[in-house]
Amino acid sequence: MTAMQTSRQQAGGSYRSLDRRVHVLFAARIINRFGDFVQMLLVLILTVSIGFDKHLAGLFTTLTVFAGMGGQLIGGFVADRYPRIYVMVFCQLSVAVFYIASAILIESTPLVVAYLILFSAPFRGATWPVSHALVADFTQGEMERARAFSLLYLGSNIGVAVGPLVAAFLFSRNLTLLFMLSSFTLIISAALLGFMIPRTAQSTHLGSSDDVLYTGSLWRLFFSNRMLLLYMFAFTLYNLIYVQHSFALPLQLHALFGPTAGTDGYGWIMTVNAATVLVMTALVTRITLYSSRSMNMAFGCMFYVVGFGIYAYCSSFPLFLIATFIWTIGEILLATNGNVFVNQHAPVSHRARFNSIISVTTGIGSSLGPYIGGLILSFASFRAIWLGSVAVAIVVGLLFMQLRIVVVRSQHEKPFEEG
Numbered sequence: 001m002t003a004m005q006t007s008r009q010q011a012g013g014s015y016r017s018l019d020r021r022v023h024v025l026f027a028a029r030i031i032n033r034f035g036d037f038v039q040m041l042l043v044l045i046l047t048v049s050i051g052f053d054k055h056l057a058g059l060f061t062t063l064t065v066f067a068g069m070g071g072q073l074i075g076g077f078v079a080d081r082y083p084r085i086y087v088m089v090f091c092q093l094s095v096a097v098f099y100i101a102s103a104i105l106i107e108s109t110p111l112v113v114a115y116l117i118l119f120s121a122p123f124r125g126a127t128w129p130v131s132h133a134l135v136a137d138f139t140q141g142e143m144e145r146a147r148a149f150s151l152l153y154l155g156s157n158i159g160v161a162v163g164p165l166v167a168a169f170l171f172s173r174n175l176t177l178l179f180m181l182s183s184f185t186l187i188i189s190a191a192l193l194g195f196m197i198p199r200t201a202q203s204t205h206l207g208s209s210d211d212v213l214y215t216g217s218l219w220r221l222f223f224s225n226r227m228l229l230l231y232m233f234a235f236t237l238y239n240l241i242y243v244q245h246s247f248a249l250p251l252q253l254h255a256l257f258g259p260t261a262g263t264d265g266y267g268w269i270m271t272v273n274a275a276t277v278l279v280m281t282a283l284v285t286r287i288t289l290y291s292s293r294s295m296n297m298a299f300g301c302m303f304y305v306v307g308f309g310i311y312a313y314c315s316s317f318p319l320f321l322i323a324t325f326i327w328t329i330g331e332i333l334l335a336t337n338g339n340v341f342v343n344q345h346a347p348v349s350h351r352a353r354f355n356s357i358i359s360v361t362t363g364i365g366s367s368l369g370p371y372i373g374g375l376i377l378s379f380a381s382f383r384a385i386w387l388g389s390v391a392v393a394i395v396v397g398l399l400f401m402q403l404r405i406v407v408v409r410s411q412h413e414k415p416f417e418e419g
Contacts, residue, residue, distance in 0.1 A: 015151045015282070021138040022148045024196045025131065026155045028189040032092075032127075033159025035185025037167040037178050038099060038117060039124070045117075049175055050110045064118055065367065068125030069360045075126025076356025079133060084352060085197055088130045089190045094123040096186040103179035129355035136343035136351055143289050149339040150285040153332070157277040222357060227345050227406055232358050234297075234399035235338060239365030240372065241304065241389035241396075242331070245273075245324075247370040249311070252382040256315060265317055269324050276328040284332045293341040294404040300333030301397030305390050312386035 015023075038045065042064065046057040071091075079087040098120035102113045135152055139145045170178035222228065249269065254262035288296045307327025310319055346354035376385050 015147060018144065018148055018151065019138045021197050022135060022151065024192055025134060025138070026151050028192045029131070029152050029155035030159045031185050031189040031192070033156045034163040034166075035182045035189075036159070036163060037170065037182040038102075038120075040164050040167045041171050041178075042117070044171060045175075046114060049106065050114050052114070060114060060118065064121040067118060067121035069363060071122030071125030072129050072356045072359050074122065074356075076129040076133075076353040078126075079130045079352035080350055084130050084134050084137065085193055088127060088134065089194045091123040091126045091130070092186045092190040092193075095120045096183040096190070098123075099179045099183035099186070103176045103183070106175050106179060126356075129352050129359055132339055132343060132355045132359075133352040135339070136346075137348070142293070142340060142344050145343060146289055146293070146336065146340045147285060149343075150281055150336045153335050153339075154278065154281045157274055157281075161274045161278065221347065221350060222354060225345065227403065227410060228342065228354065228358065230399065230403050230406060231338070231341060232361050234396050234403065235334075235358075235362040236365040237392055237399070238301070238334060238396045239362055240369045241308070241392045243366045243369035244308075244373055244385060244389055245327075248373045248377070248382060248385045251377070252311070253320070255382070257317070265320070269320060272321050272324045273328050273331075276325050277332060280329060281332050281336070284329060285336060288333065288337075292404055292407070293337040293344070294400050294407055296333050296337040297341070298397045298400035298404070300330040300337070301393045301400065303327050303330030303333070304393040305397075308386045308389045308393065312383045312390070 042061060043057055046052045046060055047054065052060065075087065075091065098116045102116045105116070106113050131152070132149075135148050136145060139148045166181075167178065170181065250262070250266045253265045253269075256262065257265055288299075291299075304327050307323040307325075307330065310323035310326070314320060314323065342355060342358055343351060373385055376388065
């Protein structure tokens with residue numbers, strides 16, 4: 001067996017062959033997403049429990065989003081200067097402290113709890129770029145990172161598959177326990193990271209043998225990186241249409257099937273989405289492992305073209321379920337390959353900061369998506385939203401194909417790894 005064949009066999013192995021530290025991050029991710037009760041039910045907590053009207057609750061929710069974005073930026077800068085695992089643990093424990101205080105005060109002074117949730121948002125936001133940088137630190141090569149990010153994405157969805165049910169149960173019965181249990185899961189996750197990742201790995205993040213260290217201005221490095229700039233633009237457009245499944249789709253089902261059947265139907269659609277992710281992520285990752293990240297993302301956009309195209313014309317609920325399965329394959333391809341691409345092309349010395357900048361910038365698409373969707377609905381139909389989304393998906397797919405050309409020209413990726 002040649003060295004190339006041996007390398008391909010190792011890179012194409014199962015999740016079990018990944019570094020033990022990646023599995024620790026995977027376990028922590030499941031616990032985090034399972035116990036993210038406060039964020040899951042934020043609007044209900046603000047309106048039902050604290051007493052805000054809908055307008056004020058919307059304003060407060062928007063403030064938490066912006067606070068989280070600020071935390072992402074600050075967290076990225078801090079995590080490139082101090083051991084990333086320590087930054088991660090500190091942020092999780094900080095959120096846990098705010099939630100414990102909320103549990104104590106929710107019955108007596110609920111208004112204070114709203115501000116505690118707001119103050120916790122930057123620490124919660126900071127964990128995302130730091131977590132992505134840690135995955136890249138603990139892996140070598142593009143394909144190993146592809147499997148690692150696939151595993152973490154799977155962990156997120158495992159937690160989300162169960163967490164909302166528990167959150168809803170606690171919200172209607174014991175809000176104090178909801179905050180306490182959410183803080184407890186954060187403490188358990190932080191303990192896993194702090195005690196199960198070797199101390200030698202905590203004190204450095206020099207990266208793996210395929211990483212390059214750079215010095216100099218962050219902004220000069222970032223804005224001179226044509227690949228990441230093109231990726232950032234394409235992914236921002238993608239988020240504009242991705243968010244429509246949580247904005248336009250429930251409204252469409254409500255209009256087609258009525259309030260009760262429409263709400264129940266949307267629940268079933270989200271179940272199909274979660275089940276598809278849990279069942280198909282490993283298979284999709286294995287099939288596309290040796291293809292380029294940029295072409296995988298372009299291919300993923302085509303699933304959105306088909307899935308959202310069906311939404312534009314169908315009125316049969318089974319067709320909605322089939323369309324959801326189709327576009328969820330695209331979600332898997334973009335979610336897993338996107339994180340790999342960013343961390344493969346970000347210098348290790350600036351990795352957390354690059355992750356934070358891209359996370360905040362592409363998040364603008366998610367923030368603007370509902371507003372643009374509402375604007376379209378004010379003078380057009382749901383079909384216009386989905387056909388517009390199809391057009392954007394085609395454009396994004398073409399941008400990712402152009403990204404592949406830029407990658408090849410730059411010769412930053414090896415032919416073996418990029419396919």
